[in-house]
């Protein structure tokens with residue numbers, strides 16, 4: 196039973212959804228109906244329960260629009276309102292199909308949706324709508340069994356104002372122009388968890404960058420996106436060589452407006468990515484590798500519950516770094532791992548090392564998954580896989596991983612199933628002794644940093660760390676050349692800044708040392724979002740007051756939580772007035788999820 200859902204797939208399992216919706220930008224809502232097709236799991240089942248949140252349900256009928264009895268259960272503050280639909284007596288019975296049409300509209304409170312006025316877009320000519328359903332926001336887009344334990348096929352008919360384009364995480368199957376309206380049709384014939392349902396409507400153009408990849412965005416960014424993501428096909432092919440064939444047909448990329456709250460969201464067939472990836476040198480393409488890796492880890496083999504989120508993200512980070520390692524050398528696998536450890540430690544420090552939410556498999560009963568989100572499932576999950584790999588060897592572990600994906604494809608599984616598959620696989624290989632040392636329960640349930648930490652080594656990383664330590668030791672005295680810093684690749688630059696942040700957290704660099712570093716390295720001028728976020732943090736913690744207005748500007752240029760949440764917290768420490776005024780003035784710029792989390796961070 197999924198503690199994050201109020202639906203009943205173990206009794207009446209939804210197999211497919213058909214959405215018929217009209218997009219109304221004037222009212223900021225989607226209105227229409229969804230046909231829900233379910234299979235009754237036993238003779239006694241009398242109700243179909245669907246999740247909903249912030250929806251206006253106007254009725255439930257059969258496909259002939261004849262009314263069907265239903266009621267709305269009491270609203271749960273976090274998980275929303277269950278729609279309880281009565282299965283007519285004559286339609287009951289094990290393995291019988293029951294179909295209901297739920298007439299509804301979304302509301303301005305629907306947390307899955309962000310509506311942008313034309314002024315908030317790059318082109319300033321047309322409004323824009325996009326969704327973000329992970330973890331439990333799909334229920335505010337469409338009544339559904341909003342649990343990753345249940346996978347559904349879906350199709351849709353979406354009517355929008357001309358000349359806008361609608362896209363979904365599905366195959367586009369048609370477009371019909373009718374005066375000032377356009378109806379787009381879609382079909383997703385591979386069953387997916389509802390958190391992967393996605394929609395975007397806007398003034399969009401596309402550029403083909405590979406045999407199965409288009410980049411979509413507003414015209415103003417589409418060429419930059421085509422350049423930045425040019426290695427996509429190589430990443431997909433590398434993923435296929437590591438794992439199994441890519442089954443999703445297309446891999447299109449949607450480059451969103453800057454308020455998109457995440458680096459990327461792995462919506463199948465149409466991955467959503469932030470424009471903060473547009474570094475101009477493809478240096479942040481690891482996020483594309485990450486989202487591609489989700490095509491196997493998460494989208495094909497799915498965490499059954501949100502408490503098992505590391506099965507999605509830890510495996511994805513591992514495959515992402517394997518892809519990067521295959522293409523750019525093992526050093527880069529090691530490098531990404533070192534960078535990830537810093538992110539993991541920051542998040543565990545932020546939550547507190549004994550906080551149960553820093554367990555790999557936290558108990559999320561009664562907890563909004565958004566509130567539990569951190570890099571723990573990503574990098575602690577990654578470190579578990581590196582530890583397991585260290586016990587059996589790279590070749591054997593990669594063979595297991597390929598077998599694991601093939602075995603559990605199209606399923607939603609638990610950590611216990613993953614563990615048992617690992618144990619059985621290597622026991623059959625005669626390696627039971629090698630893996631007997633694994634303390635699974637500590638890995639799954641203990642809070643804080645991992646107890647069996649694999650050591651990552653990388654010469655490139657040492658160079659970056661050494662330069663940071665040199666600045667700390669000398670406070671910049673004797674450092675007159677920028678050539679070593681200028682020779683760094685993107686990951687080295689990030690690690691250089693991370694090392695400074697870690698090693699000066701309690702013993703800040705003097706202001707004149709930071710100013711000298713800036714004169715040499717011109718970090719204040721960088722347009723690379725990763726560098727900016729880290730440089731601004733370093734300057735804020737070192738008492739560089741001139742940076743504060745630049746931080747405020749960055750905070751309202753983009754809404755990626757990875758950047759805005761830590762920077763709002765840092766700015767709040769040194770200038771609460773500026774932090775609060777910046778946030779309250781621009782609160783509507785951010786996606787609902789982001790504004791909710793930043794408000795909590797600022798104690799508002």
Ligand SMILES: CC/C=C\C/C=C\C[C@@H](O)/C=C/C=C/C=C\[C@@H](O)CCCC(=O)O
Pocket residue numbers: 329330456457458459460501502504557564565566567568569572755756757
């Ligand atoms: C232990 C946590 C359990 C459940 C959390 C599940 C989902 C949390 C919800 O907030 C959705 C997260 C979506 C993340 C999407 C993309 C990330 O992989 C990237 C985030 C970091 C970045 O911006 O690069």
Ligand SMILES: [Zn+2]
Pocket residue numbers: 461485489508511
């Ligand atoms: Zn991910």
